[in-house]
Amino acid sequence: MRVFELRDGFGLDRLRRVERPEPTPGPGQALVRVHACSLNYRDQMVVRGEYNPRQPLPLVPLSDGVGKVVELGAGVDRVQVGDRVAGIFAQRWLGGSLDAIGRASTLGSPLDGMLTEYAALGAEGLVRIPEYLTDEQAACLPCAAxxxxxxxxxxxxxxxxxxxxxxxxxxxxxxxxxxxxxxxxxxxxxxxxxxxxxxxxxxxxxxxxxxxxxxxxxxxxxxxxxxxxxxxxxxxxxxxxxxxxxxxxxxxxxxxxxxxxxxxxxxxxxxxxxxxxxxxxIFVGSREMFESLLRSLDVHRLQPVVDRVFDFEDTPAAFEYLQAGGHFGKIAIRIAS
Ligand SMILES: NC(=O)c1ccc[n+]([C@@H]2O[C@H](COP(=O)([O-])OP(=O)(O)OC[C@H]3O[C@@H](n4cnc5c(N)ncnc54)[C@H](OP(=O)(O)O)[C@@H]3O)[C@@H](O)[C@H]2O)c1
Missing domain, CATH: 3.40.50.720 (NAD(P)-binding Rossmann-like Domain)
Incomplete structure (x- = not known):
């Protein structure tokens, strides 16, 4: 599968498109075929090495991605094959107040993120996306919204x-x-x-x-x-x-x-x-907050503002566009549909 990763150091010039084997979902995990991602200011800091200079590499960046569940590991009943889902920002902050375990469980640093064709994520760290949103719109939600x-x-x-x-x-x-x-x-x-x-x-x-x-x-x-x-x-x-x-x-x-x-x-x-x-x-939010947000979006049919969509292969150009600061709202990356 195609993945972007930081391997030999930080900086946009070190962000490489490589091939990795498709992951197999372990117990409690779901394999997600990622359709779209979005960029956050934080992702730019991660790529530059400013977010955590001690981040172990290689790392797949980006906290935000949306896709379809294509395979389930043992013991998963929270989602089903075919569900359209997003990974939550802090995979282990499900509700209540933030703690150290939740804070250390964020996608795109320290955990591998969503700039990949397939991601195996804990099913507890997924939320279902309302029908009315496009993949690119939905990919804007996990961090910023x-x-x-x-x-x-x-x-x-x-x-x-x-x-x-x-x-x-x-x-x-x-x-x-x-x-x-x-x-x-x-x-x-x-x-x-x-x-x-x-x-x-x-x-x-x-x-x-x-x-x-x-x-x-x-x-x-x-x-x-x-x-x-x-x-x-x-x-x-x-x-x-x-x-x-x-x-x-x-x-x-x-x-x-x-x-x-x-x-x-x-x-x-x-x-x-x-x-x-x-x-x-504010440290983004929990799964519980994400689910409250999703219910509200569905009621209001709120349309996330996607300024521009880049193809997966053009990810470095998407980062340059973010850095230039001309955007209004969000920048998305399309991986598959
Ligand atoms: N704590 C958290 O949980 C959390 C979550 C998400 C983001 N963040 C942080 O929140 C910030 C924004 O993130 P983002 O992803 O929304 O960034 P973004 O999409 O890159 O937005 C940046 C925008 O902020 C405005 N801006 C820049 N400097 C400003 C200033 N001095 N005064 C007022 N506005 C200014 C600019 O708007 P104009 O072009 O209109 O001037 C710029 O386009 C970042 O620092 C990010 O790390 C924190």
Missing amino acids: VTAWNALMEGGARTGETILVQGTGGVSIFALQLAVCAGCRVIITSSSDSKLQRALDLGAAEGIHYRDTPRWDKRVLELTAGRGADHVVEVGGAKTITQSLAAVRIGGAVHVIGVLSGAAAELPLTSILMKGLRLRG
Whole structure:
């Protein structure tokens, strides 16, 4: 079978298309013929060796993939041959709060990921995909959509509240769409006017160009009559967190998700305690959260935004496209259909 792997070191130039024997599903496992994958910012960090420089190689990258179950190992009754399934991000985080076992069980590092024609995965680490989604759309869900769901819906966002969403990448566009479905008002930031327009078309109420309006936190306060946003989907990291804390209302929540501008930040602790803020660290989410998300998507017939689909053989070009940052929503890879 065809696989992309990092073998001799990190870097996109070390990502090689190789042949491996097709795996046989062991007890409790299902063999999945992978139809489509999607890229996350994390996958780029993994390939560059920035996510875990001590990651043992070889490694098959990518956390997110969707396909059909083609064979079952002994003792599997959770899925059947022919089911269309996705692997969950943390294979052993099924529900409840995150623990060390769950955190160490993530696909695409440290475990082999989904950039392969066939993957043998524990059946407990699979969820069934609603019929209405295409393979490419469904492949966008395991990391970005579950993260957005965990932040907002598990984080208590309610109808009528204001959600501040940063940027227009994978997590942020899912956060926008889920918030709109939940009847929230969304303020979104971007470095691009045309992306802001696309976000407005998806239901955002207001857009702020964060380069033209570097004090976007003040603009958020203006747009909320001085009150602030109820929830902030914080993906920017070191260079955005202080403004996020200023833009959120007293008693509001900042969902700490990304470190796009770095991870080392000084926090205004007095402001955090005087405002009674909730800072929630988000680590994607559990299978239980993924299943709640899937039920909601099915009800709302939410259409994940796939910016572009690359063929499997063009995977390095897909990574270059992600790195260039011109995308809106998600980037997918088609492997088979
Ligand atoms: N904690 C978790 O569980 C978890 C899960 C998923 C992702 N993440 C993290 O969340 C971040 C986003 O991931 P992703 O996969 O959605 O990335 P992505 O699809 O590559 O999106 C990146 C987008 O973020 C925006 N951006 C970049 N720098 C920004 C800044 N300084 N301020 C505001 N927006 C900025 C840009 O939007 P514009 O082009 O519109 O400016 C860019 O296109 C990454 O740091 C990733 O590692 C964490």
